[in-house]
Structure formats: C-alpha cells, structure tokens
Amino acid sequence: MGITLSGISKKFDAFTALGNIDLEVRPGEFLALLGPSGSGKTTLLRIIAGLEFADSGTVAFDGQDVSHLPVADRQVGFVFQQYALFKHMTVADNVAFGLNVKKRRDRPSRQEIQARVAELLDLVQLGALGGRYPAQLSGGQRQRVALARALAVGPRILLLDEPFGALDAKVRKDLRRWLRELHDRMGLTSIFVTHDQEEALELADRVVVMDHGRIEQIAEPHDVYAQPASAFVYDFVGESNRLPVTIAGGAVRFGDRELQVGSDGLADGPATLFFRPHEAVIVPDGPALPAIVSLARPKHGVTRIEAQVDGLPHPLEIDVAGANPPKVGDSIAVAPTRSRLFPHPMAD
Amino acid sequence: MAKHARRATAESPIARIALIGVALVFLFLFLLLPLLAVFAEALRNGLQPFLEAIVEPDAWSAIRLTLIVAAISVPLNIVFGIAAAWAITKFDFPGKGILITLIDLPFSVSPVVAGLIYVLMFGASGWFGPWLQEHDIEIVFAVPGIVLASVFVTFPFVARELIPLMAEQGRDDEEAALSLGASGWQTFWHVTLPNIRWGLLYGVLLCNARAMGEFGAVSVVSGHIRGETNTMPLHVEILYNEYNFVAAFAVASLLAMLALVTLVLKSILEWRFDYHRTGTGH
Numbered sequence: 290m291g292i293t294l295s296g297i298s299k300k301f302d303a304f305t306a307l308g309n310i311d312l313e314v315r316p317g318e319f320l321a322l323l324g325p326s327g328s329g330k331t332t333l334l335r336i337i338a339g340l341e342f343a344d345s346g347t348v349a350f351d352g353q354d355v356s357h358l359p360v361a362d363r364q365v366g367f368v369f370q371q372y373a374l375f376k377h378m379t380v381a382d383n384v385a386f387g388l389n390v391k392k393r394r395d396r397p398s399r400q401e402i403q404a405r406v407a408e409l410l411d412l413v414q415l416g417a418l419g420g421r422y423p424a425q426l427s428g429g430q431r432q433r434v435a436l437a438r439a440l441a442v443g444p445r446i447l448l449l450d451e452p453f454g455a456l457d458a459k460v461r462k463d464l465r466r467w468l469r470e471l472h473d474r475m476g477l478t479s480i481f482v483t484h485d486q487e488e489a490l491e492l493a494d495r496v497v498v499m500d501h502g503r504i505e506q507i508a509e510p511h512d513v514y515a516q517p518a519s520a521f522v523y524d525f526v527g528e529s530n531r532l533p534v535t536i537a538g539g540a541v542r543f544g545d546r547e548l549q550v551g552s553d554g555l556a557d558g559p560a561t562l563f564f565r566p567h568e569a570v571i572v573p574d575g576p577a578l579p580a581i582v583s584l585a586r587p588k589h590g591v592t593r594i595e596a597q598v599d600g601l602p603h604p605l606e607i608d609v610a611g612a613n614p615p616k617v618g619d620s621i622a623v624a625p626t627r628s629r630l631f632p633h634p635m636a637d
Numbered sequence: 638m639a640k641h642a643r644r645a646t647a648e649s650p651i652a653r654i655a656l657i658g659v660a661l662v663f664l665f666l667f668l669l670l671p672l673l674a675v676f677a678e679a680l681r682n683g684l685q686p687f688l689e690a691i692v693e694p695d696a697w698s699a700i701r702l703t704l705i706v707a708a709i710s711v712p713l714n715i716v717f718g719i720a721a722a723w724a725i726t727k728f729d730f731p732g733k734g735i736l737i738t739l740i741d742l743p744f745s746v747s748p749v750v751a752g753l754i755y756v757l758m759f760g761a762s763g764w765f766g767p768w769l770q771e772h773d774i775e776i777v778f779a780v781p782g783i784v785l786a787s788v789f790v791t792f793p794f795v796a797r798e799l800i801p802l803m804a805e806q807g808r809d810d811e812e813a814a815l816s817l818g819a820s821g822w823q824t825f826w827h828v829t830l831p832n833i834r835w836g837l838l839y840g841v842l843l844c845n846a847r848a849m850g851e852f853g854a855v856s857v858v859s860g861h862i863r864g865e866t867n868t869m870p871l872h873v874e875i876l877y878n879e880y881n882f883v884a885a886f887a888v889a890s891l892l893a894m895l896a897l898v899t900l901v902l903k904s905i906l907e908w909r910f911d912y913h914r915t916g917t918g919h
Contacts, residue, residue: 340812360816367816373809377831387817390827442818 290351290445290478291316292337297346299332299502306332307502310346314480319472321493322482325525329502330482331450337480338448339363350446363446366439366477370451372431374423380434381406381419387442409437412471429460436468440475447472449481453488465492486526490514498522520631523563530569530605532562532578534630541630544600549576553630564628566593567608571615577622580605582615596621675893678886690876690884691891698864699872699888702780706855706868707848710787714844715837718795723829726803727811737800743792751789752857755782778860783868786854791844798840799833806832839906846899850892 292314299307307329314320322330335341337348339360347356355363375383382389384406388397397405410416413433423431432452439447452468453461469492472479483489489496490510498505498513498521506518517523524531534543536557541548543562550562580596583604587593592614595604605623615621648656679687690696721740725733743751757763759776769776776782810832814824830837852870859866861875869888876885 338816340816360812361818361820365816367813369809369813371809373813375810375813375828375831386814386819386827390814390817390819390823438813438817 293349297343320480321489321496323489324499328499365446366444368449372435413437447477447479534562564625566606568627572624577624582619679890687887690887695864699867703869710848721796722799748853752854782858794844795840802836
C-alpha cells in the first residue's frame, strides 16, 4: 500500500511542528523517519495514523484520500513507544483486543479469534506466554506483544514510534533484524520513527531525514551518508568535523591557511567545511591544519585522536590507522582527504 | 555498607522516641479518646436504650434520608467526576484552567455558603422561587435541596482523585485501543475504566463518607423538619440540643462506625492501589 502526503502542515499553538511536507511512500517499503527530538517526525507518523490531524494538506493511501478518516477506519497498525499494552489484560487478551471490539457481524468466532491469537503469538515467538500479564514480560517481549496486537487486525500499513527506544543494545539489535524479516514476509508498508541514525541506516529501504518540521533529505541509506543534502544531514548522520572557512576565488581558507580541498563550486563567501573522522590523514607538513593531540584512544581497530586547532572551539576527531599513532601532546598536521562544503556557517 | 548503618536523615534515639511519643499522645487525646467517648456515651445506659434510640421513627427516618442522599449524590459524582477528569486529562480545550479551578471550588468555599447559594436560587424569595412555587416544586427545605447541597460539597472527590491518575497514565492506552478499531465507548469500558478502577473506588469511598457526614450545607437547606428533612448529622444535633445525650450519641456512633469502616476500606484500597500501580499485580 502506497502512502502519499501532500502539503502537510501542523502547528501546536505558535510552534510549527510540520511545515508543508510532501512525501511519497512506496508500496512494500520500509521507511525511516529520522531526526532529532522536536523535528516533527513523530507528529508526521501520528498524522499518517490518524491519531493527529494536519492543519492543511492531505494523506492518501493508494490514491484514496483518508485525511479525515479517524484512526479506527484507516486500517493501520500502530506500535507505541512505550507499547501501551493494556496492563489488566493477559498477553492473549491484548492481542485479541482488536478482534474482540469488532462489530458483531464482522467479528470472528471465539475459536477463530483464539486460533488467530495463537498464530500471532507464534509469529512473534511468544507462543507460550499468552497467559502472562504485561508486567511479567521483559521489554523486548512487550514490544513483540505490541506488534502482534497491531498485526491482529490485518493492517496494510505498520507504523512504529521509536520501536527500539526503550530496549537495551543487545535486544535492540536482534529485534531490528527480526522486524525487518517480519516486514518482508508480511508484505507490509512500514514506517518507523527514530532518532538513531545507525538504526535508520541499517534497517530502512529509504531514510527521510527531518529537522524543524521540514524534510532535509529523502534517500537510500548509503546516499544519506555519502551524499548528504545539507549541512544538517551531514552533521546528524554520522560523526563529523566542522570547520568555518571562507571561499575566495575558488580557494578554501581556514584563517590565513589555504586547504587542499575543492570548493564544490560554491560562490565566494563564508562556508562550513565538513569531513568525517576517517576522511582525513596526518601529513608531515604542507597545506594542512596544524593541531596538538589532546586525546588518543583505541576505537574499532583504529586510533581515535582528538586534536586541538587554534581558533576552533571543539577539537578535531581523526581516526588514524597503523601501529604508531601520534601521542598526546604531539604536534601534527591534519589534511582532509574527502570533504563537503556547505554555504552559510552553521550556528553552533 | 553495614546493614544497620545510620542514614543521614535519622534522628538520635532520644529524639525519635520523643517525636513518636508526642505524635501518639496527640493522636490519643484528639482522635482516639473522642471516638471512644462517643461509643461510651452511646452505651452508657446499656444496649437497650442504644437500640431504642436508633429504631425510633425520627432517627430511622434520618438514617433513611442519609442513605437516599448518598445513593443519589455518589452515582452523580461518579459520572461528573469521570467526565470532568476525562475531559481535563485527555483533551485540550480553551477554559481548561477555569474548569480545574471550578472543581476545587467546593473545597475552598465554606459549606454554609454552599447551602446559602441554593436557598438564594431556589428559596421562596430566591431567583427561581416564585416559578417553583407556581409549579408546586419543592427544592429548599425538602429532599431535592439536600441532595443538591450534598452533590455540591462532594463534587471534587472523584474528580480530584482521578485527574492526577489519568494525567499520569496519558493517552497512549486509549489511542492504542482506538487504533485497534475500538469505539469511544469500548475504549472507555475496556481500557480507561480498568486503568482507573482503584482510584475511582477510593474517590467514591471518600465521597460517600462526606455525603453521609455533611452538616453545614445540608443544615442550611434542610429546614430541620423532624422525620422528613433531617439527615443523621442534623438529627444528632437536634437530639443533643434537647439534652437527649444517649440518643444523640447512639446516632453519632453510627456515623463514627461509618468513618471507621471507611478508614479500613480506604487502607485496603490504598494497599491494593499501590500494588496495582507498581505493576506487580495479578
């Protein structure tokens, strides 16, 4: 089921949560809404679900306008961040809820409901726990109950609000892989909200990066990382070093020092140079940034160095391979091997 | 750390004994002793006069009226309380702050004023008095007035209990139910009500105790007609003023019993409520 959002805007009092959002979600896609808190991603998810209504703009499922349908009539499965399991009901009753509240003529028989619940609990690998209460389950188990409950009504679209937010790292990783498989097997269209770029890049077919109620970039995970559309995306997705520079006549300068980087065709004026920790080398001398090493520690098979540069509030972070990394106190020169320039110096 | 290490906030043993002693003496003097006195006075001449005082027609009528008032005002309170708490915690609307303040009004206004409001509105020379007289409807100095006054003074109990509880629980459970296709009524019945049941019972209990024990507001609107518009607290006062101490204390002891039962139930509910809220229930 495809989802088309056009011109979605939403204000809460004076705060603009979403400003004119257009988004096309392809059928069968696993889409991530990625952004910092307050970026509007959860509001957007809730508008798609029908838990919130846009001030303007339309939501269409497979071309059919559902903007004014309440959540009950949209056939979406919604998994809440804190799962919102019904505490006073057993796991099985939680899962059966969506079937039990159907109008009598649409409601399956008691046996059918029981069979469906058993099937769903097997699907989420909780077959034996139907008689437990939510309080007796671990976080990961609760999350899977929430999923089974959402799937019970046969939704065409699955919406997940920070689905892994409340879980510890190990459980999170397992659940991620499992959720991806489930999505593929059931042929759903799924959208999940996350502030964790690693999660978004690992799990989603496409990532929508949001900030301040706007979409900064829609791209496949690799492109979000390799071809960030804006300074915000560059900074938010992955680690980065930022350098305020000026462009003059095609040359890029940091202070009075010229750097050996392309000007990316930007006009003369102030700009911000970005490069990632692994996209820089330490050179003996030449057109590079002089710096003093202030910290050196092992990280993922390389040495992560923090180096203080005169006139920079934050140290540069550089990953150095090899057996003899610089030591704290060493004077070094850093040269970016790959970088991106964005106009408008970013406010810190 | 040693098992019996003193915490920083712990007082010295002497101070502790002194504090506990003061608290106990105070409780005994001001709470337990009067309570015992009520029962002692009621039974001073033995069980027979005690029972006679209770089955005496006027006393019996007062008991019945008190039960009727509670039976009407408590259910009304449940409905108003849930509706108000629901509206305040689950929706955003203009005037929310005013509604919260209004709910607290009966707590901040003297009960006598509450009674006078109804006399002013429905009394013979009140705003609606002439109209009511024309249509032969009695409110003040009759049962409807007593019920109105009781509803007024007990209004905050259920709502005050539910508002923080429902605010803490948020809207997620209700939204989950709605997203699963439940109607508003199904959501309320299967999700909201079970979530608030212990808090609701607690509020009902306090509301009931107040409805049965209210004196001030009811006294103003009742008219003190023996055997007709006297509730138990009013009847106690009349008997007392007539120097009929045994009968006064006999009826008073029933009210005291109500208080004791309420306290016990309240403790049980509090225990159950905490148990439930910490998620270790079932």
